[in-house]
Structure formats: structure tokens, C-alpha cells
Amino acid sequence: MATHSPTHVLDDYYLAIALLITVAYQLIGFTIAFTFKFDKITDFMGGSNFVILAIITLSMGGSTHARQIVTSIFLMLWAARLAGFLLFRILKTGKDDRFDDKRDKFLPFLGFWVFQMLWVWTVSLPVTILNSPNVLRVQQPSFGKATDIIGIIIWALAFGLETISDAQKYRFKQGPGKEPGAVCDVGFFKFSRHPNYFAEIMTQVSIYIIAVTPASYGALPSGSGAYAALYASCVGFILLTSLLLFLSGLPLQERPGAKKRYEKGIGWPQYEKYLHDTSILIPMPQAIWRNLPVIVKRTIGCEWPMYVFDPAKHADQSKVHNREAEEGRHESNGDDRNSSEPLN
Incomplete structure (x- = not known):
């Protein structure tokens, strides 16, 4: 059912108009951020862009079908909450350390914003295509199919997990996390070192599961472009997953974080135990993770060798020796002062 016939804009899948809107919106953000050296809008511009695309494509499609509305709302809620x-x-923090080496350099800083354009446009694809004329021109399967129900359940659980784990980590950093060497093992972080990343991936997987229903239930002919386009929109959650696993997420936190703690001697024994006991991504009880064979952890457990910190291979031993020598001098000075005190 539709309030009006889908509006055709540039192409039958809204790919071009979604890209143009995204490029224009992100260039506005880049101009403001670069001109005023202003970090505070960067992530907000990325998240709010999803909301804009969902609203515009849903409106242009003119659909009042529950599936189009639900997926659009799910994308908007996820993006609005994250933004x-x-x-x-x-x-609260005042600036974003990611841009310390880019903020004053036009091309490197622009490069980040261009990548953000690609991220927004690609991750939005399931909703963009589902709302498009080529999908809406056929009779939609009734809402409530197995894929709809499974997707809704996964989305609700993942959205809750991401929201709560973000709040738990923020509260930890404002309290116990201010202490040197503190390990964030509260709440969901007892079951995963990165529950928010896992949840973010699953929210996008769930939206895709719902969005692909017209293709998976035969409403779209298997040889049609719309059929192929809906299935191909899996590139959205694949890109998001790839970013978190191979670029901006785990690679920046796992080995570098362990290396920093080890070299500086900041709570390393506690953190080493946390690494051993806690799943890197997929939430599970510590009793299960710690007893899994290493081969399972290094494969389906996602704790791949690229994340694992080996002090003998990856630590700067000169920094460790210098720190230990400095600590030894402090202890020696402390002993000397104590030995000079009169005995009572």
C-alpha cells in the first residue's frame, strides 16, 4: 500500500540521489569542521546523515507498508542514538584525538570525510533500496514473515546491548576508569571486550534480514534487478563489519592497548587476565571463553593473530627496561630515606 506512486529520481533504486545528498551534507560538515577546527560535529554529521536518507527515501517511495516503515525507523533510531x-x-571531552594529525591538513582531513560519505551511503543501502520504486512496484509480502520476526528480535536485542554497553563504558571512564590501570570489566564487558561493536554489527545485519524479505519470499523475480539489488545490499553490513574488525575498531584498541599497558606497567597483570578470560567480540560467559581451545579463539572466536599482543614480539623492551630501572631508583630512594629515620 502506498500514499502515492513512488517518485522516480535519477534512478530506480534511489542510489544516485542518496549519494548526492550524502556528499552535499558531508561537504557542509567538512567545511565547518575544517574552517573552524571544530571536532564536535564530525560523528554527529555521520549519524544524522542516516536519518536524513531514511526519511527522504521513505517519503519519496510513498509506502505505508510496515516493512519499509519498520526498517526506516530502525535505521533512524540506531543512527540518532549513536549520533x-x-x-x-x-x-564532554572537548576534542577528538583522531584528528590531531589531520585537523590542519586539507587533503587528509577531507579524506576522512570522503570515507564517511562512503560509509553512510553503503550502510544505508538495504533501506534505500527497499524504499525504491523498483522494489515497490511489485506486491509486497505481508508483514510478519519469519525474516521480519527474526530481524525485529535481533535488532531489539542488539540495539539494547549497544545502548547499555556504551553507557556502561562511559560511566566506568567517569568513575573507576580514571584510576591508572583500571580494567573495564563491568556489565556486558564481563562477557565481551567489545560488546558495543558486536551489537552495532548485529543491528545492521537485522535490518538487512528484514529488508531482503521481498526477495527471499519470491515477491521479486529471481532474475530481476531489484532481486539482485536487495541481496547485494549486504555490502552495507559487510563494510561496517570490516571497518570495526580491520580498520577503525579492534585494530586500534586490542594490540595497541595491551602494548601501552605492558610498556608503561599500568595494570598489566589484571589486563592480561581480562584478555585471557573474556571474549574479544561475541558475548559469552568467561567460564566458556577461558576454556575454549586456542584454535577456536583464533578462528571463529574472532581473536585473530593480528589482535594478539605478545610482549616478546611486540613490546619496545627498551621502554620496559627504562621503566623498571626508574621504578628501581624510586624504590631505592625510598629505602634510603626510610633507613635514615631514627628507630623508635
Whole structure:
């Protein structure tokens, strides 16, 4: 059912108009951020872009079918929550350290924004294509299919997990996390070192599961472009997953974080135990993870060798020796002062 016939804009899948909107919106953000050296809008511009695309494509499609509405709302809720949280966090911290070496350099800074354009446009694809004329021109399967129900359940659980784990980590950093060497093992972080990443991936997987229903239930002919386009929109959650696993997420936190703690001697024994006991990504009880064979952890457990920190291979031993020598001098000085004190 539709309030009006889908509006055709540039192509039958809204790919071009979604790209143009994204490029224009992100260039506005880049111009403001670069001109005023202003970090506070970067993540907000990314998150709010998803909301804009969902609203515009849903409106142009003219559909009142539950599936189009639900997937659009799910994307908007996820993006609005993420954008709001990141904006709140940056307002508290004041600046984004990611841009310390880019903020004053036009091309490197622009490169980040171009990549953000690609991220927004690609991850939005399931909703963009589902709302498009080529999908809506056929009779849609009734809402409530198995894929709809499974997708809704996964989305609700993942959205809750991401929201709560972000809040738990933020509260930890504002309290116990201020102590040197503190390990964030509260709440969901007892079951995963990165529950928010796992949840973010699953929210996008769930939206895809719902969005692909017209193709998976035969409403779209298997040889049609719309059929292929819906299935191909899996590139959205694949890109998001790839970013978190191979570029901006785990690679920046796992081995570098362990290396920093080890070299500086900041709570390393506690953190080493946390690494051993806690799943890197997929939430599970520590009793299960710690007893899994290493081969399972290094494969389907996602704790791949690229994340694992080996002090003998990856630590700068000169920094360790210098720290230990400095600590030894402090202890020696302390002993000397104590030995000079009169005995009572």
C-alpha cells in the first residue's frame, strides 16, 4: 500500500540521489569542521546523515507498508542514538584525538570525510533500496514473515546491548576508569571486550534480514534487478563489519592497548587476565571463553593473530627496561630515606 506512486529520481533504486545528498551534507560538515577546527560535529554529521536518507527515501517511495516503515525507523533510531551519544561524549571531552594529525591538513582531513560519505551511503543501502520504486512496484509480502520476526528480535536485542554497553563504558571512564590501570570489566564487558561493536554489527545485519524479505519470499523475480539489488545490499553490513574488525575498531584498541599497558606497567597483570578470560567480540560467559581451545579463539572466536599482543614480539623492551630501572631508583630512594629515620 502506498500514499502515492513512488517518485522516480535519477534512478530506480534511489542510489544516485542518496549519494548526492550524502556528499552535499558531508561537504557542509567538512567545511565547518575544517574552517573552524571544530571536532564536535564530525560523528554527529555521520549519524544524522542516516536519518536524513531514511526519511527522504521513505517519503519519496510513498509506502505505508510496515516493512519499509519498520526498517526506516530502525535505521533512524540506531543512527540518532549513536549520533546523540557521540555528540554528548565529544562535548564532554572537548576534542577528538583522531584528528590531531589531520585537523590542519586539507587533503587528509577531507579524506576522512570522503570515507564517511562512503560509509553512510553503503550502510544505508538495504533501506534505500527497499524504499525504491523498483522494489515497490511489485506486491509486497505481508508483514510478519519469519525474516521480519527474526530481524525485529535481533535488532531489539542488539540495539539494547549497544545502548547499555556504551553507557556502561562511559560511566566506568567517569568513575573507576580514571584510576591508572583500571580494567573495564563491568556489565556486558564481563562477557565481551567489545560488546558495543558486536551489537552495532548485529543491528545492521537485522535490518538487512528484514529488508531482503521481498526477495527471499519470491515477491521479486529471481532474475530481476531489484532481486539482485536487495541481496547485494549486504555490502552495507559487510563494510561496517570490516571497518570495526580491520580498520577503525579492534585494530586500534586490542594490540595497541595491551602494548601501552605492558610498556608503561599500568595494570598489566589484571589486563592480561581480562584478555585471557573474556571474549574479544561475541558475548559469552568467561567460564566458556577461558576454556575454549586456542584454535577456536583464533578462528571463529574472532581473536585473530593480528589482535594478539605478545610482549616478546611486540613490546619496545627498551621502554620496559627504562621503566623498571626508574621504578628501581624510586624504590631505592625510598629505602634510603626510610633507613635514615631514627628507630623508635
